[in-house]
Amino acid sequence: MANKHTIILMQTSQNKATRTFMDYDSISQAMDGICGLYERKLRELNPAIRNISYDIGDLYNFIDGLADMSALVYDHSIQAYLPYDRQWIKQRTLRHLQKLAH
Numbered sequence: 441m442a443n444k445h446t447i448i449l450m451q452t453s454q455n456k457a458t459r460t461f462m463d464y465d466s467i468s469q470a471m472d473g474i475c476g477l478y479e480r481k482l483r484e485l486n487p488a489i490r491n492i493s494y495d496i497g498d499l500y501n502f503i504d505g506l507a508d509m510s511a512l513v514y515d516h517s518i519q520a521y522l523p524y525d526r527q528w529i530k531q532r533t534l535r536h537l538q539k540l541a542h
Contacts, residue, residue: 445514446470447521448529451507458507467513471536474529478502496537500530 446467452458462477464470478499482492503509503526511529512521 447512450509453507471533496534
């Protein structure tokens with residue numbers, strides 16, 4: 441699963457103009473990107489706080505608060521992208537953060 445090109449599709453609000461994507465060389469980098477997106481949002485909302493901390497529930501609330509989020513992960517065996525939903529993204533971010541903690 442290490443070098444699977446991953447595209448994160450997201451829409452931040454009901455306005456279709458907020459649709460965007462981010463692409464990464466691996467699932468792990470994509471999960472880092474999602475965490476980074478949330479951390480930037482936290483800094484934007486709390487500019488006076490130097491050290492911001494959050495737990496997995498906060499990150500899940502952020503992901504659930506988006507109008508839409510999904511992932512496309514390239515599978516070399518079929519030479520195509522496989523779609524994954526918001527629930528899969530939440531599970532993968534948890535696993536990714538757990539690996540970073542150890």
